Amino acid sequence: MEVPLKLPSPIQAFDIPVFNERGIQFLVKREDLIHPSISGNKWRKLKYNLKKAKNLGKKTLVTFGGAYSNHLYASAAAGQAFGFHTIGLVRGEASEILNPTLEFATSCGMEIRYLSRSAYREKEKALMQESLNGPEYYLLPEGGTNALALPGCAEMATEIKSQLERLPDYICLCCGTGGTMAGLIAGLDGQSQVLGFSVLKGDFHRPLIQDLLVEYQKKNTDFSIPSNWTIDGNHHVGGYARFNSELIEFINRYQSQFQLPLDPVYTAKMFLGLEKMAEENYFQAGSTILAIHTGGLQGVAGFNQRFGDLILEAV
Numbered sequence: 053m054e055v056p057l058k059l060p061s062p063i064q065a066f067d068i069p070v071f072n073e074r075g076i077q078f079l080v081k082r083e084d085l086i087h088p089s090i091s092g093n094k095w096r097k098l099k100y101n102l103k104k105a106k107n108l109g110k111k112t113l114v115t116f117g118g119a120y121s122n123h124l125y126a127s128a129a130a131g132q133a134f135g136f137h138t139i140g141l142v143r144g145e146a147s148e149i150l151n152p153t154l155e156f157a158t159s160c161g162m163e164i165r166y167l168s169r170s171a172y173r174e175k176e177k178a179l180m181q182e183s184l185n186g187p188e189y190y191l192l193p194e195g196g197t198n199a200l201a202l203p204g205c206a207e208m209a210t211e212i213k214s215q216l217e218r219l220p221d222y223i224c225l226c227c228g229t230g231g232t233m234a235g236l237i238a239g240l241d242g243q244s245q246v247l248g249f250s251v252l253k254g255d256f257h258r259p260l261i262q263d264l265l266v267e268y269q270k271k272n273t274d275f276s277i278p279s280n281w282t283i284d285g286n287h288h289v290g291g292y293a294r295f296n297s298e299l300i301e302f303i304n305r306y307q308s309q310f311q312l313p314l315d316p317v318y319t320a321k322m323f324l325g326l327e328k329m330a331e332e333n334y335f336q337a338g339s340t341i342l343a344i345h346t347g348g349l350q351g352v353a354g355f356n357q358r359f360g361d362l363i364l365e366a367v
């Protein structure tokens with residue numbers, strides 16, 4: 053089945069005062085525009101997993117996520133688009149009214165099963181208990197990060213190289229499980245400086261990404277793990293899915309001033325972090341920053357439902 057995907061995802065230049073005033077060129081790779089519902093890093097991570105599942109003749113994709121998960125949403129859409137049944141194991145209690153993420157997932161045919169928080173922590177056991185460990189099932193891990201996610205994410209680098217005459221000095225993205233960043237690092241193969249913004253509290257990304265790159269190296273023996281990457285841990289705004297009024301105002305300003313929609317859990321934290329770092333003169337005059345917009349915009353509807361329409365809808 054042909055699924056229309058906007059690839060390569062466009063790279064757009066933005067005139068944003070904090071960068072302009074410092075002679076910094078600011079570019080955004082709009083991965084959010086790849087597909088209305090399989091967007092951002094989700095397409096990149098799913099691509100080779102979907103191919104493998106098809107090649108193995110699997111009929112059902114099984115995956116995990118929180119009730120507002122971008123990954124569940126995209127997996128449900130991808131399952132529908134590429135002809136798989138999907139089962140989502142969701143952390144937490146069932147609620148009478150589905151939130152917009154789960155409502156969409158259900159509308160794509162995803163079968164939702166709820167797991168208590170303790171059952172969710174032991175995912176392997178949960179699969180056995182739910183009888184989802186048979187040969188017909190293809191398992192996508194939480195967040196979609198596994199060895200096959202990396203070559204898909206590495207393709208962002210291939211695209212960037214073909215789209216720009218000169219590689220940017222900095223290529224930036226946000227980090228949850230680290231899979232997207234590991235793939236980007238692999239694809240860039242030592243070029244540019246990769247700057248990952250952690251959206252979670254805690255200093256655990258470096259070893260996680262290092263391990264993913266070691267796994268990648270086993271399959272790509274001429275690849276040597278580069279050192280051109282750093283993780284920023286100062287802009288998570290209190291931890292995963294935490295927010296404050298500064299972040300909300302920032303999202304609404306980017307929407308109204310630059311028509312660039314951001315989500316509160318991932319991308320807004322990176323864009324806000326980039327502005328703050330530019331104000332502190334972290335980036336040299338004359339440098340180019342490419343920020344990767346990894347999507348996640350589906351989460352805005354659920355966020356607004358919970359917290360009272362704080363974020364302006366994209367027009």
Ligand SMILES: Cc1ncc(COP(=O)(O)O)c(C=O)c1O
Nearest residue numbers: 122228229230231232346347348
């Ligand atoms: C919109 C968005 N951006 C970035 C990330 C971070 O990706 P990763 O988990 O590969 O670090 C995620 C989570 O997968 C996400 O949903």
